[in-house]
Amino acid sequence: MKGALKDLNLNIVEMTDETATLDGGDVLFTGREFFVGLSKRTNQRGAEILADAFKDYAVSTVPVLEGLHLKSFCTLKVRTIHIMQQMSDHRYDKLTVPDDLAANCIYMNLPDKGHVLLHSTTEEFPESVKVFEKLKDHMLIPVSNMEKAKVDGALTCCSVLINKKANI
Structure with a gap:
């Protein structure tokens, strides 16, 4: 993956803090902001490193209490959608x-x-x-x-x- 990103001339930010974890399935970018699921695979430190890498965007954390990670269920749990809407100034359509x-x-x-x-x-x-x-x-x-x-x-x-x- 790193090679493919380099071939596209994209900036790559590597997490060097060994205590940080960040699973791509826990990162939801809406085009306006990031939501990061805190799960068994992603911790607060990983979310902080993401926020440092994307300073122009708001980054909000959402607890993932069940399931694999945020993107596995972010659109299906009404409670999670409610939490995400409270954290955002933008109103998202939902299906x-x-x-x-x-x-x-x-x-x-x-x-x-x-x-x-x-x-x-x-x-x-x-x-x-x-x-x-x-x-x-x-x-x-x-x-x-x-x-x-x-x-x-x-x-x-x-x-x-x-x-x-x-x-x-």
Whole structure:
């Protein structure tokens, strides 16, 4: 991963504090601010290092009391959404789906495609897919998560979104 980021000429900040932990699944960037889940994989020191690296953005911590990490469930726990909204000056739109695991999606705003949403398949969560299908201004791409779910994985566990073209 480090090599790919270097190839894109991105700045790399390495955490040298051995007490700091920061799992990418606990970092949610909204485009305006960061929310960092404090979990079994991310601690306060890791969140502080992230805040130091991105001084132009607010960084708020959110306790992760169950589940693997923040992005696994951030859109499915009403209590967590409420906490995040209290920490932010911005009001975020939310979409509620009936299946907790189906809430783990990947949203992208792509130059030639517009709003794109990677989400679970009809075979996995048919009722949640019906909710996604109401998003008429989005390109919907169903992606199976059955195998990843066996090890508590989710779509966001398999993604790193970078807004920069490679010069390869």
